[in-house]
Amino acid sequence: MSLVELADVSYTYPGGVLAVDGVSLRVDAGESLAIIGQNGAGKTTTVKLMNGLLKPSSGRVLIGGEDTARRTAAQVARRVGYVFQNPDDQIFNTTVAKEISYGLKRLRLDAGESERRLDEAAALTGLGDRLEENPHDLPLSVRKFVTIAAVLAVDCEVLVLDEPTAGQDQAGLDRIAEIVEVMTGRGRAVVTITHDMEFVARHFARVVVMAERRVVTQGRAEEIFTDSAAMATARLARPAIVELADRLGLADVGLSLDALADAWRSRG
Known part of the structure; x- marks a missing residue:
């Protein structure tokens, strides 16, 4: 059973602004998941639906199999903790x-x-x-x-981090990476929404790409970042290591700099 599941979820803010349109995704125990996309793609609304700050206009949000419609925001937040950007x-x-x-x-x-x-x-x-x-x-x-x-x-079972790397130096980035590793190692899930593609490529195993309030695609990080069409649809720049691997003709080596270096050396 997933820790969190969004099933065909839509949300319209008071005043009629549609922010999320038919989003389906899951968050499993022990995984690191990044939700990426341009501003206005629906990322923040999606994670607020996960932790009960918002209730869906349609569709279902399940936390451990329980519908959040039957739980207060405080009850949901006890299981899905949200760290605001500011x-x-x-x-x-x-x-x-x-x-x-x-x-x-x-x-x-x-x-x-x-x-x-x-x-x-x-x-x-x-x-x-x-x-x-x-x-x-x-x-x-x-x-x-x-x-x-x-x-x-x-x-909490799920830790949601909103733009955690913004304003951080290298020591701060390393500490956030350690937190992700420790929490997933304990069987907790870590979800981030971020514009930092380099950090995602190094530290998050699964990626959800959003654009125009919908999920464009989702999958393993190495699959998503090498999917030029999906990244272009979401108007996102690929991580530097992916661009470098492409230029070297080694696009299939994944997101590891060490693996890229080994593949380059093996060429002779």
Whole structure:
């Protein structure tokens, strides 16, 4: 059973703006899934439907086989955690520790388990020495990790990251990649919506391409990024490694730089 399934889902905002039109996709346990497309393609609406912030105008959204129509937004968010693109839309506490702990209080865990989760989330996001700082005083790149830590602590089955790499340096990118690896290794799923094709190519196994409020195609990352027609339809640039492989006549080596280098050397 998929953790999340969207079955022919459409959503129209108040005022009549159609944002998602007949979208079907699934999210499985232990997988990393990227949803890519231009602004206005329907990506953000799609993930908000996943975590209950929005309810479909038609079609069904299933979380662990249960229809979200029968659940409150809070109940769905307990299973599908959403990290907003702008951390200032989520942060409201006066210390990093309080921000991370806020969701834990609603779970009514014992003190020892709450402290363990706080410490683990802080360690994974690099915030262990900043717990008593005011998150509003931190740089934007660090504030993003505060909101990620707050969702990690709740231990949702699905972690949704909205443009997580924006504004990050290489150390931040490496940390996000580690979070994806750790969470999928635990059997959780990680979903991202992003314009960062290079990051997706390196760290996400499956890709959904959206354009004009619909899914254009979906499949393994190496299949999608070498599908010139699908990328052109969505008006997306292919990752640099795919362009390089094409120029070298090695388009079938996948998305690994090491594999590309080995294939080039084997040519003699």
